[in-house]
Amino acid sequence: MPWTQILERAVALSASCRHEGEVADYIPALADVAPDQFGIAVATLDGSIHSAQDSQTRFSIQSISKVFLLTLAYHAYGESLWTRVGQSPSTNPFNSLIELELERGIPRNPFLNPGALAVTDALLSRHTHLESAMVAVMRELAGNPDINYDSDVFDSELRCASRHHATAHLMQSHGNFSNEVGEVVRAYCASCAIEASCVELARAGLFLANGGRDPQGGRQLLSAQQAQRVCALMLTTGTYENSGMTAFAIGLPTKSGVGGGVLAVLPGRGTICAWSPRLGASGNSVRAMKALELISNAAGLSVFA
Ligand code: GLU
Numbered sequence: 001m002p003w004t005q006i007l008e009r010a011v012a013l014s015a016s017c018r019h020e021g022e023v024a025d026y027i028p029a030l031a032d033v034a035p036d037q038f039g040i041a042v043a044t045l046d047g048s049i050h051s052a053q054d055s056q057t058r059f060s061i062q063s064i065s066k067v068f069l070l071t072l073a074y075h076a077y078g079e080s081l082w083t084r085v086g087q088s089p090s091t092n093p094f095n096s097l098i099e100l101e102l103e104r105g106i107p108r109n110p111f112l113n114p115g116a117l118a119v120t121d122a123l124l125s126r127h128t129h130l131e132s133a134m135v136a137v138m139r140e141l142a143g144n145p146d147i148n149y150d151s152d153v154f155d156s157e158l159r160c161a162s163r164h165h166a167t168a169h170l171m172q173s174h175g176n177f178s179n180e181v182g183e184v185v186r187a188y189c190a191s192c193a194i195e196a197s198c199v200e201l202a203r204a205g206l207f208l209a210n211g212g213r214d215p216q217g218g219r220q221l222l223s224a225q226q227a228q229r230v231c232a233l234m235l236t237t238g239t240y241e242n243s244g245m246t247a248f249a250i251g252l253p254t255k256s257g258v259g260g261g262v263l264a265v266l267p268g269r270g271t272i273c274a275w276s277p278r279l280g281a282s283g284n285s286v287r288a289m290k291a292l293e294l295i296s297n298a299a300g301l302s303v304f305a
Pocket of ligand 1: 061062063064094095113157189192256257258259283
């Protein structure tokens with residue numbers, strides 16, 4: 001079946017859940033987003049883009065930024081990064097501190113908030129202007145020099161960042177933190193506040209489907225093995241405590257964010273990015289996850305197929 005038809009079908013069939021879930025409001029600026037928007041884009045390694053609905057509308061990428069933070073840190077530190085953060089799933093919510101204390105300040109994985117803060121701390125030791133480095137890499141990979149972070153969302157998250165500070169201080173008390181906590185939290189919030197559309201994010205993720213090399217600009221961001229490992233972490237931990245169900249229903253490496261975006265990798269073929277702001281209980285977009293499930297099943301895309 002051609003992509004256009006697959007997407008049309010997913011748009012139609014996922015419409016039944018378009019009013020399910022709630023927009024994230026714990027970051028006040030995210031609560032202002034029109035809740036019923038929906039976009040989807042497929043990018044393939046030959047350079048084609050197929051998209052539908054609000055696929056050009058920019059949204060807050062939030063935790064999808066953790067994939068790009070991890071990429072920069074893995075590139076910079078190689079396997080030694082794993083002394084700071086683990087590779088195991090968690091059944092606790094993304095911002096929980098429970099395991100962090102029990103496991104002596106080593107976060108379970110880089111897609112939990114503690115893990116992403118540890119990764120950001122590692123990166124800040126290498127980049128004085130990490131916010132600019134993150135925006136620059138997103139511009140390069142998405143192929144659009146306009147990409148930036150939204151200062152309202154950034155300010156809004158920073159104003160209610162006590163838990164981020166607590167997380168960072170807890171890691172510091174266990175000796176797993178090097179930089180000034182406030183600076184790391186700022187860089188982390190700025191990365192989460194980057195805005196991109198489904199088309200831009202699908203393009204930006206293509207290196208993960210292509211052995212770590214950006215097929216457009218040609219830059220090798222990760223080795224082939226590192227790209228496989230990032231995909232393995234996306235499959236096992238990328239959609240919070242629902243990751244097992246995601247592997248079951250969709251069967252693709254996937255990373256979601258509380259802005260409602262979900263980026264999925266089709267190894268060796270391309271990427272899909274779906275977006276709809278209403279979230280289910282674990283913080284994943286209800287309609288975007290549904291659309292990905294429909295597409296993966298219709299086109300036989302599961303990595304286990
Ligand atoms: N900036 C959000 C936070 O740290 C990201 C959460 C998410 O998208 O999972 O709480």
